[in-house]
Amino acid sequence: xxxxxxxxxxxxxxxxxxxxxxxxxxxxxxxxxxxxxxxxxxxxxxxxxxxxxxxxxxxxxxxxxxxxxxxxxxxxxxxxxxxxxxxxxxxxxxxxxxxxxxxxxxxxxxxxxxxxxxxxxxxxxxxxxxxxxxxxxxxxxxxxxxxxxxxxxxxxxxxxxxxxxxxxxxxxxxxxxxxxxxxxxxxxxxxxxxxxxxxxxxxxxxxxxxxxxxxxxxxxxxxxxxxxxxxxxxxxxxxxxxxxxxxxxxxxxxxxxxxxxxxxxxxxxxxxxxxxxxxxxxxxxxxxxxxxxxxxxxxxxxxxxxxxxxxxxxxxxxxxxxxxxxxxxxxxxxxxxxxxxxxxxxxxxxxxxxxxxxxxxxxxxxxxxxxxxxxxxxxxxxxxxxxxxxxxxxxxxxxxxxxxxxxxxxxxxxxxxxxxxxxxxxxxxxxxxxxxxxxxxxxxxxxxxx
Numbered sequence: 446x447x448x449x450x451x452x453x454x455x456x457x458x459x460x461x462x463x464x465x466x467x468x469x470x471x472x473x474x475x476x477x478x479x480x481x482x483x484x485x486x487x488x489x490x491x492x493x494x495x496x497x498x499x500x501x502x503x504x505x506x507x508x509x510x511x512x513x514x515x516x517x518x519x520x521x522x523x524x525x526x527x528x529x530x531x532x533x534x535x536x537x538x539x540x541x542x543x544x545x546x547x548x549x550x551x552x553x554x555x556x557x558x559x560x561x562x563x564x565x566x567x568x569x570x571x572x573x574x575x576x577x578x579x580x581x582x583x584x585x586x587x588x589x590x591x592x593x594x595x596x597x598x599x600x601x602x603x604x605x606x607x608x609x610x611x612x613x614x615x616x617x618x619x620x621x622x623x624x625x626x627x628x629x630x631x632x633x634x635x636x637x638x639x640x641x642x643x644x645x646x647x648x649x650x651x652x653x654x655x656x657x658x659x660x661x662x663x664x665x666x667x668x669x670x671x672x673x674x675x676x677x678x679x680x681x682x683x684x685x686x687x688x689x690x691x692x693x694x695x696x697x698x699x700x701x702x703x704x705x706x707x708x709x710x711x712x713x714x715x716x717x718x719x720x721x722x723x724x725x726x727x728x729x730x731x732x733x734x735x736x737x738x739x740x741x742x743x744x745x746x747x748x749x750x751x752x753x754x755x756x757x758x759x760x761x762x763x764x765x766x767x768x769x770x771x772x773x774x775x776x777x778x779x780x781x782x783x784x785x786x787x788x789x790x791x792x793x794x795x796x797x798x799x800x801x802x803x804x805x806x807x808x809x810x811x812x813x814x815x816x817x818x819x820x821x822x823x824x825x826x827x828x829x830x831x832x833x834x835x836x837x838x839x840x841x842x843x844x845x846x847x848x849x850x851x852x853x854x855x856x857x858x859x860x861x862x863x864x865x866x867x868x869x870x871x872x873x874x875x876x877x878x879x880x881x882x883x884x885x886x887x888x889x890x891x892x893x894x895x
Contacts, residue, residue, distance in 0.1 A: 466768070469777055470761050474754065477784040481753040484791045488750065491795065492743045498555035503661035506553065506562045507604030510660035511731055513667040514597035514633070515539065515611070515652060517573060518625045518721075519640065521587040534626055534721040535581055535588070539652075542571040542670025548679035550736050557799050561736040562661045563679070564606065569597075569654040571670055575647045576640070580718055590640040597654070598630030598667070606657035611636050614650050626721050663687065665733035668708035671717055678703040681736050688732030689713075706732060742798030742806065745850050749807075750791050752846050757787050759867065760818070763838050766871075773826060783818055790814040807850075811843045 503509070517537040525531050546567035553560045578585045595611055595618070602622060609620035620634040643650055658664075665688060666675050680701035686692055690712065692704040710717060713730035760783065764775050790810050797806035819836035826832060845863050852859055 467765065470765055470780060473777065473780050473784060474758050474761055477757050477788060478754060480785075480788045481750055481791070484750050484753075484788065484795070485747065487792070488743055488747050488795060491799070495558050495743070498558040499560045499661070502553050502555050502560040502562065506661055507659040508601040508661055509663050509665070510604055510658055511600045511665040511667065511728065511733075512544070512567070512569075512597070512656070512658075513599075513630055513727065513731075514669055515542075515569065515571075515595050515654065516597075516626070516630065516669060517576065517593055517638070517640075518596050518635075519576060519593040520589045520625075521578075521583055522589070523583070523587060535576075535578075535583065535718065536626060536629065536721060537573070537576040537718045538669045538671070539571045540574050540649075540671045542569070542668075542673045544569050544666060544673075544675045544677075546675075546677050548664065548677065548681070548736075550679055550681045559738060560661065561681075561738050563659065563664070563736060565656075565658050565660070565664065567656040567658060569652075569656060571652060573650045573652065575644055575649070576718065581720060583720070585644075588644075590644050593638050593640045594625050594635045595638045595652070596624040596626060596630055596633055596635040597656075598624065598633040599658070600632060601660065602632050602634075604659040605634075606659060607655065609634055609654065609656060611638075612653040613638055614652075629721060629725075629727065663733055663735035665731040666706075667727055667731050668710075668713055669727060670708075671710045673706070673708040675706040675732075676704070677734060679734075679736075683737045685735040685737040686733075687735050689730045690732040702734075704734060708732070742795070742803045745803050746791065746795050746798055748850050749794060749846060752849070753788070753791065755864075756790075756842055756846065757784055759842060760784075760787060760839065762871065763835065764822075767826065767831060767834075771826070771828075771831065775825060779821075779825060783821065786814060786817050786821070807843075807847055811840075811847075815839050815843070 517539075519535050519537065520532050521535055522530050522532055544567060546565055548563045548565045550561055550563045553562050576588075578588055595613070597609075597620075599605065611618045611620060618636040618638060620636045622634055624630045624633040624635050642648070664677075666673075668690070678701065682697070682699050682701065684695075684697065684702045684704070686695065686704065690706055690708055692706050695704040696702060708730070713727075715725040715727050715730075719725060761780060764780065764783070767773065768775055790813075793810040793813060794806055797809055800806075801809075815836060818839060819832060822835040823829075823832040826835075849860050849863070
């Protein structure tokens with residue numbers, strides 16, 4: 446037991462050694478946030494590489510595709526302010542549009558990265574009613590009916606795999622590249638359709654188009670029909686339905702999916718006919734399906750790294766409490782080595798997740814890190830009980846982080862409850878320490894539980 450004289454001869458450093466040690470440990474935790482920030486940068490870099498690989502494969506195959514149309518584009522004439530006769534265009538949409546298709550997905554690789562591409566066979570069919578110029582306040586005599594075009598917008602023309610032709614009332618018309626309404630449809634194909642007879646007789650016209658199309662990642666459709674129905678199926682177990690409308694019916698199994706959409710003209714924000722000078726974004730109502738690849742290693746790794754300060758801080762706190770309770774000093778360099786090992790866990794996780802699925806990568810990285818830190822703790826403390834406590838605590842922490850990562854929707858609730866529980870445990874054990882006597886021999890209150 447210390448005498449007052451001995452206590453008076455202690456220096457400031459001796460009297461406050463454990464307080465200073467606590468400050469040093471806190472500083473080391475902050476320093477170790479630097480490599481964790483670098484790891485976040487590494488994850489972003491690997492994500493960019495994955496994006497570049499996807500773009501490279503898509504550029505050689507075909508990019509994401511959006512099918513817009515068919516749209517009837519009819520030129521007409523009018524006098525401008527200078528009394529000059531100029532040509533303009535009017536667009537008319539079909540009354541009914543049915544699209545039935547099948548996708549044939551496949552996986553292409555670029556290095557370690559996988560890209561989902563597809564080939565498709567689509568049949569577009571439907572009905573046009575006689576164009577009504579009165580709805581546009583344009584005289585019927587101003588329209589050049591025999592110079593009308595039927596146009597279809599296709600995002601990436603390189604994906605077309607067959608010679609396109611339109612069956613218009615059973616009569617074939619061969620398609621050519623380009624669209625007369627470029628601002629409206631962008632890339633696409635068109636064919637001349639004479640409408641004089643149709644307009645004269647107020648008839649309806651049916652159309653049918655067989656389209657072979659390649660693309661990457663996703664396929665979208667524009668609901669240009671007054672009633673648009675789309676039916677798509679594919680042997681792909683992980684579809685992601687996207688866009689402005691979700692399918693009315695869908696059936697997803699391990700062997701593939703089938704999905705059906707129905708969109709009315711009331712569900713979108715553009716009319717059935719307008720002059721091309723009017724500004725309407727007909728792609729605003731696009732919908733479709735994405736061939737989702739369940740490769741979310743980078744996103745989950747990034748979320749794991751965000752909890753690095755929790756892992757490092759609580760591990761250092763555990764070692765610090767062992768110092769206090771067992772009177773065993775741990776050198777700051779040993780804290781640094783343990784912290785570096787905890788940081789390397791994340792680089793192991795990223796590297797393994799690129800080769801394996803994330804769950805298996807997390808288990809392997811956890812076991813490797815756990816083994817290293819536990820073995821080092823055994824060499825430092827040389828007590829089986831203490832070593833088991835370190836290993837068990839780390840296993841609990843990594844398990845807790847894993848559950849949070851997997852439960853994205855409940856992450857905040859689970860994280861808050863977990864931190865509250867950890868704080869309660871720390872407060873429970875810290876109450877046994879006589880903080881006012883830490884300058885000399887460490888005092889442990891054996892009666893604290895009383």
